[in-house]
Amino acid sequence: MNNNFTFDDEKAYAMCYELQQAWNLEVGAFKHYRDKQMPEATLPSNVEPKSKEHANYLFWCSVTNYQTVADELFPRMRNLHEKQPEMFNPAHVREVDDDELASFVEQIKHIPDEMFRRWRYDADLFKEYDDNITNTHKTENIVDAQKEVMKFSGFAYKQSALLLYWLQKYDIIESFDETDLNIPVDVHVQRISVRRDVCDFEGKTRQGVLEKFLRNEYQRFFKENKEFSPFETQGQMWVLGSQSCVKNTKCKKNCVFEKPCKRDLYVEREARNLQKNGQEYHGASGICWVDGNRPYRPRNMKHKLADNQQKLDFSCEC
Structure with missing residues (x-):
């Protein structure tokens, strides 16, 4: 494999700006999907916000959030917590026998053998933190906290960073500089980054290699462009990726970008057909741009977007 990865800061900025x-x-894809509707946002009715139980609930959801559909997983976990809250208590899990634990993880409906192993291992490890996941954040250094979280089964870069972000987002732990952590790079971030030409490479590459490259480049990019939240951007890309560009060669109608993505055969074909009929193409979401201007940062990367720069016009009905 000859990759020769490249990362285009200007295109990354343009992408983040359009998403924001x-x-x-x-x-577009964000019309019915707000912060309060993100999968982890709705708590079980028997969990007090900002409590130890809230923190541990997010932890156990993260444990199971592996190769899953989050919109299905989190409602299932909420229902399980309301029915069997004791199984989210590490101290109780350490006391139950294998049959009871196996019966519980079967209800998660996702890799029961692996979930059994993780539940058992992590409940034992919780003893080192007084059965409270927030005790992994022992110092002001969030990178050290991430290393502590990664000791638990099921937590690599993505899940550990997401968990710490959620704990901060819901005011369970003190706020930290998000750019100190690597942005979670899931398949949606990778797909959209490549399709928007933010990242390019020669030949073929393995997912893990691309993931590592993007993690490092996005961390550098967000440190230099603090007007964007890396985790909010990742969440927006997750929504867009799961709601719109599910496949590499197909885009649904609710895309939020003005121009078709690279390799977006479906949208490119639609655009060509409209142009043949003398009609303008306004993007997959039907977005029109005021006077044809793109609300991007000027090509000179030293300048920021002016307050009076042209904005998107979503009122067009053509």
Whole structure:
């Protein structure tokens, strides 16, 4: 494999800006999907917000959030917590026999043997933290906290970073500089980054190699562009990826980008057909751009977007 990876900061900025603006305006894939509707946002009725139980609930959801559909997993976990809250208590899990634990993890409906192993191992490890996941954040250094979280089964870069972000987002732990952590790079981040030409490479590459490259490059990028939240951007890409660009060669109608993505055969074909009929193409979501101007940062990377720069116009009905 000859990869020769490249990362385009200008295209990354343009992508993040479009995502943020579409999110704020609640259009396209984001129209019915807000912060309060993110999968982890809704708590079980028997969990007090910002409590130890809240923190541990997010921990156990993270343990199971592996190769899953989050919109299905989290409602299932909420229901399980409301029915069997004791199984989210590490001290109780350490006391139950194998049959009871096996019966419980079967209800998660996701890799029961692996979930059994993780539940058992992590409940034992919890003893080192007084059965409270927030005790992994012992110092002000969030990177050290991530290393502690990664000791648990099921936590690599992505899950550990997401868990710490959630704990901060819901005011369970003190806030930290998000750019100190690597952005979680899932398949959606990888796919969209390649399709938007943010990342390019020669030949073929393995997912793990691309993931590592993007993790490092995005961390550098977000440190240099603090107007964007790496975790909010990752969440927006997750929503877009799961709601719109599920396949590499197909895009649904609720995309938020003005221009078709690289390799987006479906949208490119639609655009060509419209142009043949003398019609303008306004992007997969039907977005029009005021006077044809793109609300991007100027090509000179030293300048920021002006406050009076042209904004997106979502009122067009053509």
